[in-house]
Amino acid sequence: MNLFHKFAGAACCVFGLTMLAPQAEAAPNPNFHIYIAYGQSNMAGAGPIQTGDQDPVDNFVMISGVDCNSRKGGTNIKLAKGQWSKAVPPMFHCQEGLSVADYFGKTMAKEMPNVTIGIIPVAVGGASIKLFDKAQWQSYVNSSESWLANWAKDYDSQGNDYAAIINLAKKAQEVGVIKGFIFHQGETDGGMGNWEQVVQKTYNDMRNDLGIKEELPFVAGEMVYNGACHGMSTRVNGLSKYFAKFGVAKSQGTGMQGDRLHFDHDGYVEMGKRYAQEMLKLIDKTVDPDAPAVQVPLYGGGSAGSEKPEEYGPYGDVFKIPGKVQAEDYNKGGSGVAYSDMDSKNQGDEYRGDGVDIYKAGMGMAVGYCQKGEWMKYSVHVEEDGEYEMIGRLAGDNGTGAIAVYLGDDKIGETMVSEKGPDYDTYSDVSGGKVTLKKGDYDLKIQIEVDWVNIDYVEFKKAEAEVVEPDPENPVPSDTTVKDTLPVVCEGSECFEPIGIRAGVLANRVEDMSKAQYFDMAGNRIGKASALKQGAYLVRIPGVKTFVVRNEK
Template identity: 40%
Template structure:
């Protein structure tokens, strides 16, 4: 554990001892992150190096020369994001000062984390490590070393500090200036939404009451088109997100940065936009909707690609994907970030990674016990998933059998996810969650317990119909968790007799032969 991390843990522990003091509703806290324009690139003058009444900073690193301790409130003087001396000013300096001037009864606090030259991925909780380990990044020593000042995990540093801040005040907004290093990223707005949503979730906040502001790039600089194609597009990609104009702001003499007057004016513009939206009426939430307009029926088959249409407002998402890009080749539902692939004449959900999930509005026809099956494929022996209903697990983590052959994601296995699950009549939300990466899923089927589960073309059977070879054949035997239990030789179609003779007890088993014949067998003894 690094020294900085130990200090931060101590700060968190110290903050916990103050739990008896309720957060001050008039202490407004803002998270500021980005690259060099948020870090600061124009020399500070005397006004910015002096304390400003009711303007505070929660340092994101120790700065002994400035008398700062990470995680302990202090006066907000330049430089806010790091320990540079002589200091520079950034967008955040006059954003905070202008808010203080506009809100006479309010104290304003800033949490500032910034790394010059970085792409947005460095702030993504799921992608920062891969970004730093990329061979191209290893050549950019300044990014690697700058990130180390935050123990390399910038997202975690922001969240840890924000949790300390929540003991004292209320997080009222997020401000961002980043994009010069993402000028060719056509999914930047979606990537920013993911980061914003992750922050809100981890901090227990709502987008209804926490605006996000993103500033445009220099209008006469390298990335003018990015301001139009991505920054201004955030209003269409996420709710309560607003662009801040950079029109007419002064240049530092390069293609990327603003001069001191530019930062002062830009900070004031951020504050003006925040003041316009910080007290806005909450967004009227719209719940997620079934993809085909009606809930999927149980008993029945649920196609994985037909997850719900996302709603509006916090808590109404219908899926979580670790990145915003649809990597699939099917052309189906390209307006989402879920990876949908074409497999023959069907569409499947692929490229599934741990932590991702999909939700489906379902309607259970009758209260009772149900068996649950899933059609899945994997070329790995570590892939797995689980199912939940209305937030409660209805299965354990289910292993997906590894296919024979290298990179074989084409052979779909019928896995028994659960047997005898109690479901109540009415409408519910089913969630499919990936617990082990790299698997594909075609569909999920619910069948009434005790009903036949392998009839041809059944609306409730998940097992495909295969012609049973009359000759003797060896089968591998799996349990409900997908674990290999052994093998059995079956004469013709005498599956139950063969299993009993081999010593298998009462239960449900999945049998699979080397040539692809699969059969689910229930032993009732």
């Protein structure tokens, strides 16, 4: 059915979409993620279908709300109500077109290759939000024009499209997990004063009727940019007040068709990707490594799904410290377990083929396009107790991009800020200071602290002990020079015993420690962190004094 175009003048815009639900005789698989898609015609699909749009993806499926023996665009994939099929356009009605849901699903499937994405597609062009309100659908359908009522009845014989969504979703819950909602609607309801409240009600009613207690992500889309209903986009953005986990797919920069109501082909593609970008920010992307492979039985025979996720562990050999931890060789295990990547596109598209942005850097590989909050984990083995120099090989053109390193749950060393270079391919060494490590096996995490830094590797070098150079005016004393009778001066929890100091230098006052150097009692240079763990150690403030510090318990 493609009647909406005939009635576009009667309502500013109409879009629909409802996606979500798996089916199969098995326990729900946590790696089968299902999304409910509902709304008006931009969700239902009014875009031209071009070459490649109907190429199926193995881990992207739909549970159909309609029966279709043939579909627009020539695909040979048939649909049966309540049955799973590989997801290709048109998903919502047999003779509709490209929808924002199509490239939403394709993008999600690409970004989460160890997960199967399922869509529950229910949308009616020209429909008010009242069609999806369990309290208003009956009166709305009864008062609607016949073309709209008949379209709604494609999903349910009475036109109860709310019930159609719930029935499909319950079937989907038998084999997968409902992870969120995508929504494009509002063009018809520009004059509806309580539109926002009714949208929220449909979401809450669906969650309650499906037994979902947690708040799920809800991503809505703006109207066609500078189109006939563009003003409604303000209210779409205002939905943020009504949802705990909310995102908006912005429409600026996308194209429209001549009716100024619908996106053009590239606009549908881009909007679908933007829906995915927002959803990826809101969902828990953790992949369950213990779950079996997802295998969805398809209408007409065969199956689709995703492989069993990789078990968490090193990608190759465990990294040894001292040595280099190559950024691109983060652990196996997938998103949320071995790494977290914020954007929805693999920008570099090299080497690993998952969500981390790896690109060629000279003769090797590096991790780039890094954004704050992203991280990668690595299995490492520290070969011996000791103090190590930590160095990051970083690149950037802004001088602000930064990373931090964690061993287990503890941050080690200093945040490393990339130097301001001519581009993102010119790397330099950045010191993370000295770190004291204990022998053993650990998870090491590289975390992005400030946007836009490229990472080649993080290296650990065994710190060499420094021997104290003579200072004629300020000699480092041997322990035999310690005078227990001298006054003790304390700074915080540290108490200083002055030794070999020129008269009047200490005089019971705390000195400026910003330039202090630390030594063990044999005269070897050590870091402050190591010194604080010892019972007594030497401190030199160049040109001022040298003294012993006794840690008081």
